[in-house]
Amino acid sequence: MHNDISEILVTEKEIADICIRLGSQLTKDYKDKNPILIGLLKGCMPFMSDLSRKIDLKFDMAYMSVSSYHGGIASSGDVKIKMDLDISIKGRDVLIIEDIVDTANTIVTIVELFKHRGANSVKMVTLLDKPEGRLRPYQPEYVGKVIPKAFVVGYGLDYDEYYRNLPYVGVLKPEVYNHE
């Protein structure tokens, strides 16, 4: 698995530091609120797990499964809800937790949906931001690290469902996906 990676972009230590930094910022910013953390599966999983334990507040957590990549390396632009929330977000302060913002097709669609459902506020926490990939304007409120335009995997991010369990974020060697 590690042999398929050409370069490590975010190390385990950097990820741990990002969780501490963002966790302490969110602890301050949401101290008088009762936020709900909503993870967009599947990519959010490791980040939501590590980040949530660095936020020193009472909050609830929920999950939604959305997908726009359908197995390839490029966003289809068609955001599908595969599993919806099991709670109401009406009047709630929502924090969406993501592994990456690339084209922003996913996050723009979900923010619009949550506002339509009556959330009091909707903000986003993303481990990675790839601004060069944008097809729609969007600036996440909380960003772990800005990365260049490369196909990255690990720490939740997949290629064809593999590599999510890498403990770091790395660039996938093009020969791994160029045979498609």
Ligand code: PRP
């Ligand atoms: C990935 C990632 C984000 C989205 C970001 O999800 O987790 O949800 O793509 O890309 P965008 O800004 O171009 O929309 P994916 O659809 O691959 O599903 P997954 O989380 O199950 O891997």
